[in-house]
Amino acid sequence: ALPDIRTLTLAYALAGADCIDVAADPAVIAAAKSGLDAAEKIAQAAQRSDYNRPWLMISMSAGEDPHFRKAEFDPAICPPDCPRPCETICPAEAIEFSTDFMGVRRDRCYGCGRCLPVCPWGLIAAHSHPTPLDAVAQQVLSQVDALEIHTHVGGYAAFKDLWQTLQPWIDDLHIISISCPDDEGLIDYLKDLQRIIKAPESSASKDLDASGIAVETKLHNVIWQTDGRP
Numbered sequence: 001a002l003p004d005i006r007t008l009t010l011a012y013a014l015a016g017a018d019c020i021d022v023a024a025d026p027a028v029i030a031a032a033k034s035g036l037d038a039a040e041k042i043a044q045a046a047q048r049s050d051y052n053r054p055w056l057m058i059s060m061s062a063g064e065d066p067h068f069r070k071a072e073f074d075p076a077i078c079p080p081d082c083p084r085p086c087e088t089i090c091p092a093e094a095i096e097f098s099t100d101f102m103g104v105r106r107d108r109c110y111g112c113g114r115c116l117p118v119c120p121w122g123l124i125a126a127h128s129h130p131t132p133l134d135a136v137a138q139q140v141l142s143q144v145d146a147l148e149i150h151t152h153v154g155g156y157a158a159f160k161d162l163w164q165t166l167q168p169w170i171d172d173l174h175i176i177s178i179s180c181p182d183d184e185g186l187i188d189y190l191k192d193l194q195r196i197i198k199a200p201e202s203s204a205s206k207d208l209d210a211s212g213i214a215v216e217t218k219l220h221n222v223i224w225q226t227d228g229r230p
Contacts (some may be wrong), residue, residue, distance in 0.1 A: 029140055033143070040053055056145050073124040079121065142172070
C-alpha cells in the first residue's frame with residue numbers, strides 16, 4: 001500500500017540508505033518521494049549533519065512492457081444507495097463519485113486490491129494492463145535519480161531497443177544498474193551490453209570543443225549486479 005511505501009522509504013532514508021529502488025509506477029514514486037521529503041525534514045529538525053538524501057531508483061525490464069494492476073468497475077451500474085466503501089478505503093484516492101468524475105482514476109490506482117472485497121455488490125475487478133516502455137519512461141524517468149534494468153542472456157536486441165528509448169533521460173541519471181541472472185555466456189553477454197552503453201550514439205561518445213580538441217562527454221556510473229554470485 002502507498003502509506004507503507006512512504007513509511008518504509010522514510011525509515012530506510014533515516015537509517016542511511018544510499019539508494020531506494022521502487023516500481024516504475026507514478027503513484028508508487030509519488031509515495032516514495034513523500035517519504036524522502038519527510039525524512040529530510042526530520043533530519044534537518046534533528047540537525048543531522050551526516051544525513052544525505054538517498055537517490056530514488058526505478059526498475060524496468062528490457063523486452064517486457066510493465067503490467068500494472070488496476071481496479072475497474074462501471075459506475076453507471078452502481079446502486080445509488082450504496083455507501084461506497086470503495087471510495088473510503090482507497091489509499092490512493094483513486095475512486096471518485098463526484099459531479100466531475102465517477103469511477104477509477106487509473107493514473108492514481110496502483111492495484112492494492114483493497115476495494116475488491118469491500119464492494120457490497122461485487123462489481124469491482126482488477127485487470128493487468130501493459131504499458132509501453134516509452135510511455136512509462138516519459139512519466140517517471142524525469143522524477144527519479146537512478147535506474148535498474150533487468151535483462152537476461154540472449155536479450156541483446158531488447159536491451160538495445162530499451163537503451164535507445166531511454167536516451168532522452170540517460171544523462172540526468174546518477175546511476176544505472178544492470179541486473180542479469182547467471183547463465184551460460186553471461187560474461188560475453190555483459191560485454192555486449194557494455195558496448196551498447198558505450199556506443200558512439202550514447203552519451204559516452206567524444207565531442208569536439210571549440211578548438212577542435214576531442215573531449216569526453218559524461219560517462220555513466222554503471223553497476224553490474226552480481227546478485228551474490230562469486
